[in-house]
Amino acid sequence: MATGDDIPTFKLVLVGDGGTGKTTFVKRHLTGEFEKKYVATLGVEVHPLIFHTNRGQIRFNVWDTAGQEKFGGLRDGYYIQGQCAIIMFDVTARVTYKNVPNWHRDLVRVCENIPIVLCGNKYYDISAKSNYNFEKPFLWLARKLLGDPNLEFVAMPALAPPEVQMDPTMVAQYEQEIAAAANAELPDDDEDL
Numbered sequence: 001m002a003t004g005d006d007i008p009t010f011k012l013v014l015v016g017d018g019g020t021g022k023t024t025f026v027k028r029h030l031t032g033e034f035e036k037k038y039v040a041t042l043g044v045e046v047h048p049l050i051f052h053t054n055r056g057q058i059r060f061n062v063w064d065t066a067g068q069e070k071f072g073g074l075r076d077g078y079y080i081q082g083q084c085a086i087i088m089f090d091v092t093a094r095v096t097y098k099n100v101p102n103w104h105r106d107l108v109r110v111c112e113n114i115p116i117v118l119c120g121n122k123y124y125d126i127s128a129k130s131n132y133n134f135e136k137p138f139l140w141l142a143r144k145l146l147g148d149p150n151l152e153f154v155a156m157p158a159l160a161p162p163e164v165q166m167d168p169t170m171v172a173q174y175e176q177e178i179a180a181a182a183n184a185e186l187p188d189d190d191e192d193l
Contacts, residue, residue, distance in 0.1 A: 008056075008146065013085040016100075083114055087118050
């Protein structure tokens with residue numbers, strides 16, 4: 001999808017259960033600010049996000065969809081002509097992970113064979129609160145969409161969100177916990193549900 005300004009532009013559909021941090025994730029990219037309060041998205045909000053790469057700019061028009069069923073509106077209509085997607089879940093709420101297959105099914109039913117990133121959010125301080133691996137989902141999608149595995153984002157100092165200083169020992173601990181969580185199997189049934 002191209003625009004008049006010759007910046008490669010792609011429709012990105014952002015889905016997941018309500019409260020997983022989709023809107024906060026997008027707003028953090030837009031403004032560099034972290035929003036703590038939760039306000040449910042009604043229907044859909046579209047936010048253009050521009051990233052600077054070693055091949056020039058790339059734009060994702062992020063369709064931030066309502067995660068709550070009652071606010072979903074024309075959900076399938078929001079997916080039409082989607083070129084990529086992020087499915088977000090809250091790593092602290094197992095039910096949001098268990099709903100991932102439903103979000104995936106709905107996306108591929110409408111969009112068929114598009115690149116999709118599964119993104120866990122709200123892990124201690126490693127979430128939209130910090131800049132830790134913050135742009136990785138967008139970088140992976142950009143590489144897939146542009147067919148360039150060597151594509152890299154480049155810093156634009158005036159536009160980059162402020163860096164959060166994290167204790168290196170805590171970062172190492174978080175990385176170990178993430179690695180352990182990535183290798184842990186989910187049980188078939190959960191007594192908490």
